[in-house]
Amino acid sequence: MASDVTALDPSIIVIFGITGDLSKRYLLPALYHLFKVGLLDERSVIVGISRRDMTAAQLLDGVELCHEEPNGVCDPDVEKRLRNQTRMVQMDLGDQQGYHHLHELLDGIEAEAGICMNRLYYLSIPPVVYEPIVGLMGQASLQNGCQHGSAASRLLVEKPFGYDTSSASTLIDSIGAVFKEDQLFRIDHYLAKETVQNILTFRFDNPIFEAIWDKDHIEHIEIIASEQIGIMGRAVFYEPLGALRDFIQSHLLQLLAIVTMDKPAQMDSDHIHEMKQQLLDTVRPVGQDAQGVFDALRGQYQGYREEVDNMQSVTETFAAIRTTIDNDRWRNVPIIIWTGKGLGEKRTEIIVAFRNGLRPPNRLRFRISPSEGIEVELLAKKPGYATELEPAIMDFSYDDSFEDHRHPNAYERVLVDAIRGDHTLFATSHEVMAAWQVVQPVLDAWQRDGGNGLIEYAQGHDGEPLARPLFKGSISNDQTTEGAS
Numbered sequence: 001m002a003s004d005v006t007a008l009d010p011s012i013i014v015i016f017g018i019t020g021d022l023s024k025r026y027l028l029p030a031l032y033h034l035f036k037v038g039l040l041d042e043r044s045v046i047v048g049i050s051r052r053d054m055t056a057a058q059l060l061d062g063v064e065l066c067h068e069e070p071n072g073v074c075d076p077d078v079e080k081r082l083r084n085q086t087r088m089v090q091m092d093l094g095d096q097q098g099y100h101h102l103h104e105l106l107d108g109i110e111a112e113a114g115i116c117m118n119r120l121y122y123l124s125i126p127p128v129v130y131e132p133i134v135g136l137m138g139q140a141s142l143q144n145g146c147q148h149g150s151a152a153s154r155l156l157v158e159k160p161f162g163y164d165t166s167s168a169s170t171l172i173d174s175i176g177a178v179f180k181e182d183q184l185f186r187i188d189h190y191l192a193k194e195t196v197q198n199i200l201t202f203r204f205d206n207p208i209f210e211a212i213w214d215k216d217h218i219e220h221i222e223i224i225a226s227e228q229i230g231i232m233g234r235a236v237f238y239e240p241l242g243a244l245r246d247f248i249q250s251h252l253l254q255l256l257a258i259v260t261m262d263k264p265a266q267m268d269s270d271h272i273h274e275m276k277q278q279l280l281d282t283v284r285p286v287g288q289d290a291q292g293v294f295d296a297l298r299g300q301y302q303g304y305r306e307e308v309d310n311m312q313s314v315t316e317t318f319a320a321i322r323t324t325i326d327n328d329r330w331r332n333v334p335i336i337i338w339t340g341k342g343l344g345e346k347r348t349e350i351i352v353a354f355r356n357g358l359r360p361p362n363r364l365r366f367r368i369s370p371s372e373g374i375e376v377e378l379l380a381k382k383p384g385y386a387t388e389l390e391p392a393i394m395d396f397s398y399d400d401s402f403e404d405h406r407h408p409n410a411y412e413r414v415l416v417d418a419i420r421g422d423h424t425l426f427a428t429s430h431e432v433m434a435a436w437q438v439v440q441p442v443l444d445a446w447q448r449d450g451g452n453g454l455i456e457y458a459q460g461h462d463g464e465p466l467a468r469p470l471f472k473g474s475i476s477n478d479q480t481t482e483g484a485s
Contacts, residue, residue, distance in 0.1 A: 008419045009151070010041040010117045012106055016093070016133065017124035018048030022158070024063045027124065028082075030411040032065040035085075036078045039416060043113050046086040047105070051093070056086040068409065093125075093133055099140035106142075116146035119153040120418055126237065127160055131174045138178035156185045156418055159250040160241060161427075164443055165436040172429045181429060185418045189410035190251040190348070191425040192417075195372045196258060199350075200272075202366075202374060204263050209364075212354070214329045219361050220475045221259065222351040223252050225339040226463045229346075230301065231317070235308040243319035244298070244439055244446075247339040253280065253435040254427060256337065259350050259366070260330055269424040273431070280434035282327045283335075286442050289472075295322040296442040299455035299466055301342035314451040317341045320467040321442060334475055338467040342459040346370055353475075360391070373397040 013031070015023055034040040048059060060083055066074040089105065091098040110117050121142065123130060134155070137143060145153030155175070162168025175184065190196060203210055212218070225247050231238040238246070254276075261279040264271035286295050299318035305311045318340030324332060348368040353361040356379075363377040373396050380392035408416070417425055427435075457466060 007041055008039055008044075008416065010043040010113065010115055011120055011419050012045050012047060012109055012117050013120045013122065013415070013419075014047045014049065014102070014106070015122045015124055016049045018088075019050045019052065019054070019059065020124055023048075023124045026409075026411040027122065027415075028060070028063050029065050029068060030409065030415055032074070032078060032082050033068070033408075034412055034415065035081055036075060042081065042085075043115070044085060044117070045109050046082070047102075047109075048086060048088045049091050049093075049102075050088060051090070053090045054088055056083055056088050059088060060086065093129070093136075096136055096139060099136050099142060103140050103142055110146060116151040118151045118419055119145050120156065120415075121154070122156045123158065127158065127162075130157055131171060134175050134178050143179050143183065152183070152421060153179075154183050154185060154418055154421070155179045156187055156414070158187050160245050161186055161250070161432050162436065163240075163245070165433070165440045168432055168436050172432070176429070182421075182423070184429075185414075185423065186427045186432065187414055188251055188254055188425070188427055189414060190368065191254055191258070191427075192410035192413035193368055193372065195366055195368045195374070196255065197425070198374070199258050199366055200267070203259075204267075210263070215331060215333045217354055218333055219353045219355045220334040220336065220471075221256075222353070223255055223259075223335070223337045223349075224351070224463070225252060225348045226343045227339075227341045227346055228343060228460075230304070230342045230459065231307065239308045239310065239313065239315050242298075242315045243317055243339050243341065244296075244321075244442060248319055248321060248337055249435050249439045250427075252337050252339060253283070253438060254431070255350060255368075256283070256335065257431070259352070260325060262329065269422060272424055273428050277428065277430045277434065279325065279327075280431055280438075282325050282330075283434070283438050284323050284326055285438050285440065286321045286323050289322075294445060295470065296320065296445070297338075297455070297467065297469060298446065298453065299340065299457050301340075301457055301459045301461075303459065304342075312451075314446075314454055316446075316454065318343075318455070318457065318463065318466055320470055321439070322470040323438065336467060336470050336475075338463060338470075340463045340466065342457075342461075343463040344460050345462075359389070371397065 015027060017023060031040065031046060048056070065079060065082070066072055089102060091102065106119060121137070123133065125133070143153050145151055162171050203213060257276040257279045261275040264275045288294050297320040298316035300315065301317050304317055305313045320336065320338035323335050324330070325335065347370070350366040350368070352364040356362055359379065362379065365375040365377070367373045367375060375396070376394040377391050378394065379389045382388040382390045413425065455466060
């Protein structure tokens with residue numbers, strides 16, 4: 001039994017698209033581990049929805065359930081339990097009758113167990129089909145949950161939530177007509193990472209930092225999500241999306257809210273979301289600077305057009321924006337957010353640069369992946385007779401500090417919190433709309449401009465030089481390397 005969280009209530013976890021890559025790589029291994037540590041009640045059932053006729057054994061035989069276990073080997077008893085508790089349903093997602101049959105199946109599972117169970121619907125399917133599927137779920141009353149008690153029915157959806165401000169608003173209204181806001185869990189697996197969760201603790205429980213967490217002491221903030229991989233054969237998903245929608249609108253603006261919001265009155269879901277919403281409402285929509293230069297950049301790695309079989313594609317695989325927060329704490333502090341695929345290294349981190357006069361700034365780094373930790377870069381005197389300064393690193397690593405405690409991966413945390421009904425790590429409708437409004441001017445400008453300004457870069461390129469034009473004015477960015485190709 002996991003020591004820090006009590007066992008969850010018995011649940012039926014319905015996964016639409018259970019044969020897909022996300023389910024096989026993340027969800028099913030996460031469910032295995034939750035069974036292993038005793039968090040999932042042994043009566044919980046996984047219901048897999050697939051267009052193909054297959055058994056649970058056929059599905060699970062093709063899944064590496066234990067790739068995150070220390071030795072990569074499954075516990076045979078736990079694996080057997082997962083197999084016994086998984087049921088497959090062949091279903092045409094466009095057929096209304098299938099949803100009524102699903103409802104009957106869920107009622108039957110509860111009748112067989114003799115208890116009411118929470119119902120969790122995980123849409124591991126393309127976001128473009130959310131709206132019609134949720135509508136069919138509503139017609140079959142799947143949103144109502146257990147028919148004989150008070151157990152909850154909840155819907156989990158992956159990003160992107162909408163394609164722009166208008167479509168996001170429409171999707172919020174259509175899903176809201178079926179599932180209430182407190183039933184809806186919009187997944188952002190970045191928020192479920194341990195480092196992100198620890199940012200609030202780091203800020204609010206360590207007064208040496210909270211006292212200087214403002215425009216008077218911080219020169220700029222940089223939020224980075226750099227990936228070495230390309231689109232990995234996901235042309236159908238990525239080509240209409242691009243880097244701005246894929247990462248900045250969703251993940252990275254949420255990280256910005258976490259690192260800059262005011263302290264909540266209480267550290268609970270409602271008060272945290274209240275502060276996040278207030279913060280996102282004050283982020284300036286991206287536009288032109290005082291010299292009339294647009295504060296957004298985009299690029300595309302060489303070979304992308306061949307990969308998606310579209311030689312006219314202007315979809316960006318690299319995107320960077322510069323903005324500010326219009327409140328008393330942060331006004332005029334530049335915020336640079338950039339992301340890209342096909343770059344030289346994999347790293348996701350938040351860099352807070354403190355003012356230090358004419359000297360290089362002290363930097364605080366929240367390393368979110370791949371090596372989770374927190375790093376403080378200070379200036380120290382170099383040994384010797386002369387007074388020479390050089391950067392010295394103070395490094396906190398999760399792996400080193402908590403080597404005896406495996407922290408749950410993001411999808412385990414997502415599932416646990418959704419079953420518990422804890423919304424802390426999920427975005428609200430208000431937050432989604434505020435984030436779209438920040439980037440909507442960029443989407444509009446890039447659509448008007450066609451491919452103008454699209455930078456071509458070689459795969460393996462360092463992302464920092466691509467974003468460098470946004471480091472202007474008083475920003476110190478002395479650690480970047482030279483040259484884009």
